[in-house]
Amino acid sequence: MGADERFGLNKGVRLMGPVQLDNGAAFAPLDFAYESYGELNADKSNAILICHALTMDQYVASTHPVTGKDGWWVNMVGPGKPIDTDRYCVLCINVLGSCMGSSGPASIDPGTGEPYAMDFPVITIADMVRAQAILLDHLGIDTLAAVVGGSMGGMQALCWASLYPQRVRSAVVIASAARHSAQNIAFHEVGRQAIMADPYWRGGDYYGDDTPPAKGLSVARMAAHITYMSEAGLTEKFGRNLQDRDAKSFGFDADFQIESYLRHQGISFVDRFDANSYLYITRAMDYFDLAEAHGGNLSAAFRGSQTRFCLISFDSDWLYPTAESRRIVHALNAAGAPVSFVELSSPFGHDAFLIDAPDMNRIVDGFLRAGV
Amino acid sequence: MGADERFGLNKGVRLMGPVQLDNGAAFAPLDFAYESYGELNADKSNAILICHALTMDQYVASTHPVTGKDGWWVNMVGPGKPIDTDRYCVLCINVLGSCMGSSGPASIDPGTGEPYAMDFPVITIADMVRAQAILLDHLGIDTLAAVVGGSMGGMQALCWASLYPQRVRSAVVIASAARHSAQNIAFHEVGRQAIMADPYWRGGDYYGDDTPPAKGLSVARMAAHITYMSEAGLTEKFGRNLQDRDAKSFGFDADFQIESYLRHQGISFVDRFDANSYLYITRAMDYFDLAEAHGGNLSAAFRGSQTRFCLISFDSDWLYPTAESRRIVHALNAAGAPVSFVELSSPFGHDAFLIDAPDMNRIVDGFLRAGV
Numbered sequence: 001m002g003a004d005e006r007f008g009l010n011k012g013v014r015l016m017g018p019v020q021l022d023n024g025a026a027f028a029p030l031d032f033a034y035e036s037y038g039e040l041n042a043d044k045s046n047a048i049l050i051c052h053a054l055t056m057d058q059y060v061a062s063t064h065p066v067t068g069k070d071g072w073w074v075n076m077v078g079p080g081k082p083i084d085t086d087r088y089c090v091l092c093i094n095v096l097g098s099c100m101g102s103s104g105p106a107s108i109d110p111g112t113g114e115p116y117a118m119d120f121p122v123i124t125i126a127d128m129v130r131a132q133a134i135l136l137d138h139l140g141i142d143t144l145a146a147v148v149g150g151s152m153g154g155m156q157a158l159c160w161a162s163l164y165p166q167r168v169r170s171a172v173v174i175a176s177a178a179r180h181s182a183q184n185i186a187f188h189e190v191g192r193q194a195i196m197a198d199p200y201w202r203g204g205d206y207y208g209d210d211t212p213p214a215k216g217l218s219v220a221r222m223a224a225h226i227t228y229m230s231e232a233g234l235t236e237k238f239g240r241n242l243q244d245r246d247a248k249s250f251g252f253d254a255d256f257q258i259e260s261y262l263r264h265q266g267i268s269f270v271d272r273f274d275a276n277s278y279l280y281i282t283r284a285m286d287y288f289d290l291a292e293a294h295g296g297n298l299s300a301a302f303r304g305s306q307t308r309f310c311l312i313s314f315d316s317d318w319l320y321p322t323a324e325s326r327r328i329v330h331a332l333n334a335a336g337a338p339v340s341f342v343e344l345s346s347p348f349g350h351d352a353f354l355i356d357a358p359d360m361n362r363i364v365d366g367f368l369r370a371g372v
Numbered sequence: 373m374g375a376d377e378r379f380g381l382n383k384g385v386r387l388m389g390p391v392q393l394d395n396g397a398a399f400a401p402l403d404f405a406y407e408s409y410g411e412l413n414a415d416k417s418n419a420i421l422i423c424h425a426l427t428m429d430q431y432v433a434s435t436h437p438v439t440g441k442d443g444w445w446v447n448m449v450g451p452g453k454p455i456d457t458d459r460y461c462v463l464c465i466n467v468l469g470s471c472m473g474s475s476g477p478a479s480i481d482p483g484t485g486e487p488y489a490m491d492f493p494v495i496t497i498a499d500m501v502r503a504q505a506i507l508l509d510h511l512g513i514d515t516l517a518a519v520v521g522g523s524m525g526g527m528q529a530l531c532w533a534s535l536y537p538q539r540v541r542s543a544v545v546i547a548s549a550a551r552h553s554a555q556n557i558a559f560h561e562v563g564r565q566a567i568m569a570d571p572y573w574r575g576g577d578y579y580g581d582d583t584p585p586a587k588g589l590s591v592a593r594m595a596a597h598i599t600y601m602s603e604a605g606l607t608e609k610f611g612r613n614l615q616d617r618d619a620k621s622f623g624f625d626a627d628f629q630i631e632s633y634l635r636h637q638g639i640s641f642v643d644r645f646d647a648n649s650y651l652y653i654t655r656a657m658d659y660f661d662l663a664e665a666h667g668g669n670l671s672a673a674f675r676g677s678q679t680r681f682c683l684i685s686f687d688s689d690w691l692y693p694t695a696e697s698r699r700i701v702h703a704l705n706a707a708g709a710p711v712s713f714v715e716l717s718s719p720f721g722h723d724a725f726l727i728d729a730p731d732m733n734r735i736v737d738g739f740l741r742a743g744v
Contacts, residue, residue, distance in 0.1 A: 022622075023622040118624075121622070122622040122623060122624075179612065180612070181603060181606070181607055181612075182603075182606035182607050182609070182610040182611055182612065182628070182630040183598065183601075183603045183606045183607070185612070185628050185630050185631065186594075186598045186606065186630050186631075186634055187598060189594070189626075189628075189630070189631045189634055189635075190591060190594045190595045190598070190634070192624065193587075193590070193591050193594060193635070193638070194566055194569075194591045196624070197566075197570065197587035197588065197590070197591055198569065199571055215565075215569035216569065218565070218569070219562060219565050219566045219569055219591065222558075222561070222562045222565060223562045223595050226555065226558045226559060226562070231553060231554075231555045231690075231693075234553070234554035234555045234558065235553055235554050235555070237554070238554040239554055240551065240552070240553075240554065240557070240661060248659055250394075250395040250493070250494040251494060252490075252494075252564065252568070252651060252655065254561075256554070256557050256561075256658070258554040258557050258558050258561070259557065259558075259561045262558055262561055262562070263561075263565070266565070279624060283624065286627075286628070287620055289612055318603075318690075321603075
């Protein structure tokens with residue numbers, strides 16, 4: 001991949017960095033795959049960075065090349081949308097550690113000519129953000145009009161505002177948290193153990209042939225997917241409805257719609273995601289605790305912040321519940337940072353931020369307009 | 373195993389039944405492994421049946437022969453305890469489908485001389501109860517002073533009162549539900565898929581050698597175990613504490629105590645439980661919907677009930693939340709059955725009923741005394 005500074009779709013660039021990682025090492029080269037929407041203005045002051053979640057990617061508002069599906073936030077990003085590509089140049093970068101073109105465990109290690117696999121360094125959310133800053137340097141973008149993200153994207157947005165307060169004018173943090181809880185870590189650990197229990201995982205060295213640890217990754221995805229939906233939402237959508245049958249089979253087929261749905265979620269995930277990337281990114285999330293480097297004082301992470309913040313949570317989100325957003329708001333208040341916060345009502349649990357939510361769209365729209 | 377009608381520890385009996393199953397078939401022979409505590413009185417009117425949960429067993433108040441640990445409810449059952457073995461003859465029967473001596477997939481099919489494995493019939497909670505009734509017939513116990521259970525044990529207690537109202541004077545239903553929700557089914561399906569994804573599962577035919585699907589069963593247990601604890605309880609017990617280290621390893625070892633704890637829960641479970649039994653019993657729970665046979669009208673399941681009921685839920689139990697107990701109470705009220713109900717406060721989530729809970733013990737004690 002050569003450097004390519006035009007703005008458009010399907011961009012990629014290799015930079016020599018290196019990025020200084022939290023594990024103490026320096027990492028290079030850095031491949032970045034990113035998408036952009038809208039035009040960068042003359043003084044490069046209208047860029048908005050959207051940070052994606054664990055299993056998402058840079059295809060925020062363009063067709064996914066593997067699944068053929070629409071971008072994952074088309075209701076939010078586009079001409080005349082809340083994140084308006086007529087006014088902003090919107091960037092979304094595949095995170096470090098992922099598998100859609102940016103450097104990750106499936107990338108070729110130039111030192112060996114083989115995929116890194118488990119020799120890829122264990123990274124953190126802050127490492128992802130430092131890498132993104134290197135790409136923005138390369139693109140000549142000094143200051144972001146806004147950094148916006150939901151879930152793990154929100155963690156990156158918080159990290160951006162903490163690490164580079166002078167580079168972030170506004171931050172939008174949706175359905176997120178400033179640290180992973182014991183329960184969050186527990187669910188991720190189940191997923192990692194499921195992957196590593198799959199004999200096809202082979203210590204991570206499965207890239208040579210066409211047999212990745214599909215069953216393990218599928219089980220990991222199924223477990224995680226439950227945490228993305230609310231109990232009430234599952235009951236409303238599936239209840240105890242049977243799948244394509246009038247009566248129970250008295251067997252182990254997918255009798256219930258919820259079983260069929262979960263199996264489909266697991267199987268289809270394998271087609272678009274790399275198992276080792278799942279290990280690395282879940283690890284980065286589990287390691288995330290923004291207050292840790294500040295002696296446990298979260299407000300110290302935002303000391304001297306010049307950023308204005310908007311936080312949104314959803315009442316049925318039990319993965320990153322409202323209490324976690326409130327904790328961040330209290331810390332921002334203590335740091336003297338301007339912050340608006342709203343808890344929205346939704347039956348869709350954590351995934352509410354990915355679903356068309358007019359209230360969320362209105363809030364983001366208003367917040368960005370007020371910041372110009 | 374020959375018939376043995378003495379009361380004491382470690383009882384087992386083979387009965388020819390057959391038990392009529394919900395799948396339409398008849399099943400025999402029926403092996404029963406059970407424990408008893410206290411003396412049956414002359415008119416056999418002082419028996420209390422304790423029904424155990426998914427991964428529990430008949431060792432309610434005696435040492436587990438595999439783990440060497442105390443019985444799982446020693447605070448509740450014993451001389452002078454709430455379920456007082458000085459006054460009652462307490463029975464606990466390993467459920468049909470389990471692996472501690474009663475008939476299950478690991479049992480030898482007399483027709484083939486081989487373990488049933490996946491030829492064991494898919495059973496229901498009602499089937500478990502019908503089998504227990506056959507054993508009680510054999511023991512000459514016509515009426516139970518009480519049937520008591522937590523979690524899946526509570527489902528059996530509800531089923532007992534519904535199927536055999538004239539045989540149950542009192543029923544105690546703790547941390548339970550009258551049906552499995554979509555979320556309940558979803559978590560169980562993850563566990564089943566984890567087991568069946570393990571190549572050592574081999575379609576269930578793994579009894580011939582010493583390599584059961586340990587990793588799959590371990591992952592299943594880890595996922596389930598998260599649902600037994602509350603988010604607040606996990607935070608209080610583990611938080612983000614590191615395990616035997618001062619700093620993160622930047623690797624995939626169990627850095628956090630919660631990871632180490634979950635891995636231990638998974639691994640140690642494999643030593644005492646059969647993977648196929650886990651498939652069958654989770655399936656029975658997922659199939660459970662007491663109202664289903666009554667056109668969705670739960671109160672009809674208790675029509676004409678002569679049983680007095682005591683329901684207890686825990687406020688931090690998100691597996692079978694208080695709303696499910698309340699739904700049962702409303703149905704019992706509608707059926708005109710006497711019922712007392714209390715939601716107890718506990719940080720321990722679903723597992724609260726297995727932990728020493730003085731309030732729970734007092735309620736059970738008072739309820740049983742009032743029923744004499």
